[in-house]
Amino acid sequence: MIEQVAEPLQQSGFAKVVLELEVNNHPGVMSHICNLFARRAFNVEGILCMPLSDPRRSRIWLLVFEDQRLEQMVLQVEKLVDVLSVRRHGAEHEVFERLEKFFY
Amino acid sequence: MIQMTGAELILRLLERQGIRTVAGIPGGAILPLYDALSNSKLIRHVLARHEQGAGFIAQGMARVSGRPEVCFASSGPGATNLVTAIADAHLDSIPMVAITGQVPLSMIGTDAFQEADIYGMTVPVTKHNFLVRSAAELLEVIPDAFRLAMSGRPGPVLIDIPKDVQTQVVSFDAFPLPAIPDAAPASDPDAIEEAARLINAAERPVLYVGGGVIHSGAAQQIVMLAERAGLPTTMTLMALGVMPIDHPLSLGMLGMHGARYTNFILEESDLLICVGARFDDRAIGKAAQFCPRAKIVHIDIDPSELHKIRNAHVAINGDVGVVLDALLPRVNIRLRKRWLSHVGSLKSRFPLHMPRLEDPRSPYGLVQAVACAVSDEAVVTTDVGQHQMWVAQAYPFRRPRQWLTSGGFGTMGFGLPVAVGAALAAPARTVICFTGDGSFKMNIQELATLAEEGLNVKIVLMNNNSLGLVYQQQSLFYGKRVFASKYQGAPDFLKIAGGFGIDGVDLDTARNPRAALAQALNAPGPCLIHASIDREEFVYPMVPPGGANTEMIGG
Numbered sequence: 184m185i186e187q188v189a190e191p192l193q194q195s196g197f198a199k200v201v202l203e204l205e206v207n208n209h210p211g212v213m214s215h216i217c218n219l220f221a222r223r224a225f226n227v228e229g230i231l232c233m234p235l236s237d238p239r240r241s242r243i244w245l246l247v248f249e250d251q252r253l254e255q256m257v258l259q260v261e262k263l264v265d266v267l268s269v270r271r272h273g274a275e276h277e278v279f280e281r282l283e284k285f286f287y
Numbered sequence: 288m289i290q291m292t293g294a295e296l297i298l299r300l301l302e303r304q305g306i307r308t309v310a311g312i313p314g315g316a317i318l319p320l321y322d323a324l325s326n327s328k329l330i331r332h333v334l335a336r337h338e339q340g341a342g343f344i345a346q347g348m349a350r351v352s353g354r355p356e357v358c359f360a361s362s363g364p365g366a367t368n369l370v371t372a373i374a375d376a377h378l379d380s381i382p383m384v385a386i387t388g389q390v391p392l393s394m395i396g397t398d399a400f401q402e403a404d405i406y407g408m409t410v411p412v413t414k415h416n417f418l419v420r421s422a423a424e425l426l427e428v429i430p431d432a433f434r435l436a437m438s439g440r441p442g443p444v445l446i447d448i449p450k451d452v453q454t455q456v457v458s459f460d461a462f463p464l465p466a467i468p469d470a471a472p473a474s475d476p477d478a479i480e481e482a483a484r485l486i487n488a489a490e491r492p493v494l495y496v497g498g499g500v501i502h503s504g505a506a507q508q509i510v511m512l513a514e515r516a517g518l519p520t521t522m523t524l525m526a527l528g529v530m531p532i533d534h535p536l537s538l539g540m541l542g543m544h545g546a547r548y549t550n551f552i553l554e555e556s557d558l559l560i561c562v563g564a565r566f567d568d569r570a571i572g573k574a575a576q577f578c579p580r581a582k583i584v585h586i587d588i589d590p591s592e593l594h595k596i597r598n599a600h601v602a603i604n605g606d607v608g609v610v611l612d613a614l615l616p617r618v619n620i621r622l623r624k625r626w627l628s629h630v631g632s633l634k635s636r637f638p639l640h641m642p643r644l645e646d647p648r649s650p651y652g653l654v655q656a657v658a659c660a661v662s663d664e665a666v667v668t669t670d671v672g673q674h675q676m677w678v679a680q681a682y683p684f685r686r687p688r689q690w691l692t693s694g695g696f697g698t699m700g701f702g703l704p705v706a707v708g709a710a711l712a713a714p715a716r717t718v719i720c721f722t723g724d725g726s727f728k729m730n731i732q733e734l735a736t737l738a739e740e741g742l743n744v745k746i747v748l749m750n751n752n753s754l755g756l757v758y759q760q761q762s763l764f765y766g767k768r769v770f771a772s773k774y775q776g777a778p779d780f781l782k783i784a785g786g787f788g789i790d791g792v793d794l795d796t797a798r799n800p801r802a803a804l805a806q807a808l809n810a811p812g813p814c815l816i817h818a819s820i821d822r823e824e825f826v827y828p829m830v831p832p833g834g835a836n837t838e839m840i841g842g
C-alpha cells in the first residue's frame with residue numbers, strides 16, 4: 184500500500200509511536216491518509232482499521248517512527264477533512280503488540 | 288416535496304451559491320449536467336478550448352473575486368486535462384470547485400471508455416475531493432465543497448459525478464442553505480500579547496507578508512501595522528500589491544529576484560514578523576541562513592505552516608486579519624529613526640537596477656510603459672519565465688488582487704486563460720496579460736475563447752524566441768551549455784492572433800512605440816501587443832539555486 188516516492192529518512196534508531204485516528208467511514212478515507220504518508224516518504228510500519236459502533240465512523244491505528252518530521256505529519260493528517268481526531272500514544276500501547284501474534 | 292434529477296439539483300445548488308459563470312468543455316459523461324445548464328437562466332457557460340484553459344478561467348475569476356468559482360470537464364481526458372490548473376490552485380491557495388463527469392457507477396473500475404480515476408489522481412492536489420455515489424448525496428456534497436474551498440486556507444475541491452448520478456431522480460424537502468465559510472479558529476491572546484511585546488522591543492524589525500494577507504482581505508491592516516510600528520515591509524511574489532510599491536516603508540519583493548537591498552535588510556533584522564507567508568524556498572533562499580539573527584513571529588490560518596520551515600518564537604494560528612486587528616492596539620507607535628534611516632541608506636546603496644527604463648523596447652522599459660498607459664484599476668496577469676520576473680520587479684503594484692501570477696506551481700500557460708477569467712469577473716477593468724513566447728503557446732487556443740467573449744484583455748508578448756529563463760540558467764549555471772531552450776522556427780504571432788480574429792500591434796515596427804502601445808491598451812476589446820526582446824537580456828539580481836539570499840549575482 185505504501186509506495187516510497189522519495190528517499191525515506193533513516194528511521195531505525197527512532198522510537199515508535201502509535202497514532203489513533205477517528206475518521207469518517209467511506210471508501211476514499213484510506214487513500215487520503217495513505218497518500219499523505221506515501222508522498223512524504225514517511226513509512227507506516229503498521230496499520231489497522233475497524234469500523235466503530237457508529238458505522239459512519241472508523242478508527243485507524245498507525246504505527247510510525249518518531250522522527251523529526253512527525254510533528255508536521257500529524258498537523259497534515261489533522262488537516263484531512265475526513266479525519267475527526269488524532270491522538271498520540273507511546274510504543275507501549277498494546278494494540279500492535281497483541282496483533283503480533285497473528286504474524287509470528 | 289421537491290423532485291428533480293441530480294443534474295438539475297447541481298445547477299440549482301450552484302445558482303443558490305451565487306455562481307453566475309462556469310467555464311468548461313462538455314463530453315459524454317457530463318452531458319446530463321450540460322443539458323441542465325442549457326436551461327439555467329442564471330448561469331452563463333463559457334466554452335473553453337482546452338480543459339486546462341477552463342480550469343484557469345475559473346482561477347482567474349476566483350483570484351479577482353476572492354470567492355470560489357467553478358469549472359466543468361467530462362470524464363477521462365477531460366478530467367485529466369484539468370489537473371494542472373487544480374494543482375496550481377492548490378499551491379497558491381485559490382478557492383475553486385471543479386466538477387467532472389464520470390462513467391456510470393456500475394462501470395467504474397471496468398476500464399470503461401473515458402474512465403480515469405480522477406478522484407485518486409487529485410487526492411494530492413486538492414484540499415479535498417468527492418466521488419458522489421447517489422443524487423441525494425449532492426445535497427450535502429455541493430455545499431460542503433464550497434464551504435471547504437473557502438474556509439480557513441482556501442483551496443481547490445473536486446467533485447467527480449458519475450453520469451447515472453446526474454440522471455437519477457431525487458426527492459427532498461428543502462434545499463440546503465448556501466455554504467458560508469467556517470468561523471476562523473480563535474487565536475491565543477497570550478501569543479498576540481507576546482508578539483506585541485517582541486515588536487515593541489525590537490530594534491531592527493521587518494514585516495514579511497505573503498498571499499495569505501490577500502486571501503484574508505487584510506492589506507489595510509498590514510499597512511496600518513507597518514505605519515504604526517515603523518516596520519519596513521517586504522512582500523512575497525504572491526503578496527505584491529498589499530502595500531503600494533511607492534509607500535516609504537515598502538521594501539518590494541524579497542527572494543530569488545528581489546532587490547539586493549531587500550535581502551540585505553532582512554539579513555540584518557532582529558525580528559521577522561511573517562504574516563500569511565510560508566517561507567518558500569524561492570523567497571527565503573537557504574532556510575538556515577535566512578534572517579540568521581532574527582526572532583520570528585509567524586501568523587497563519589494554517590497550523591501546519593507554523594514551525595514548518597523555521598521555528599517561530601511566537602506562532603499564532605488564526606485569520607491574519609482578525610489577529611492583526613487584535614495586535615494593532617497593543618503595538619506602540621514608533622518612528623524608528625535609526626533603523627529606518629539605515630534601511631534608507633541600504634536602499635540607496637543597493638537599489639534594484641532597471642537598465643534602459645526609458646526605452647519601451649527594453650524589458651523594464653516595456654513594463655513601465657504599459658503601467659504608465661493604464662491606471663491602477665487594471666488587472667495584470669503573467670505567464671512564467673523571465674517576463675514574469677521583470678513584471679514582478681518593475682510594475683508598480685498598488686492594490687491587492689491587481690496582480691495574478693502562478694507563484695507556487697509556476698505554470699507556463701497560466702496568463703491568457705487567467706486573464707480571460709479576470710475579465711469575466713471584472714468586465715469594467717482592463718486586463719493585461721504579460722506573456723512569453725514559450726508560455727503563450729501553451730494555452731494559445733484560448734485566443735478563440737477570448738475573441739468569442741470579446742473581453743478587454745491586452746496580451747503583451749515579450750518575444751525572445753526562447754525559453755528565456757531556461758536559457759538564462761544554462762548560460763549562468765550550466766557552463767553556457769545551451770540546450771533545448773532556443774527555438775529554431777519563429778511563428779508569426781500577429782498572424783496567429785489575426786487568424787483567431789484578434790487585432791495586433793507590433794512594437795518592433797511602430798514608429799512611435801510608446802504611442803502605439805498606449806493606443807492599443809486603451810482601445811476596447813482584445814488585442815495582441817508584440818515586442819521582440821533580446822535573448823541576452825537576463826533577470827538580475829539573482830540568488831543562485833540553493834544559495835543564500837545574500838549571495839546574489841548581477842544587478
Ligand SMILES: Cc1ncc(C[n+]2csc(CCOP(=O)(O)OP(=O)(O)O)c2C)c(N)n1
Nearest residue numbers: 672673674697699723724725726754755756
Ligand atoms: C508547464 C511548464 N513547463 C515547463 C516549465 C519550466 N520553465 C520555466 S520558465 C520556462 C521558459 C518560459 O519561456 P517564455 O514563456 O518564453 O518566457 P521567457 O523566460 O522567455 O520570458 C520554462 C520552460 C514551467 N514553468 N511550466
Ligand SMILES: [Mg+2]
Nearest residue numbers: 723724753755
Ligand atoms: Mg521566451
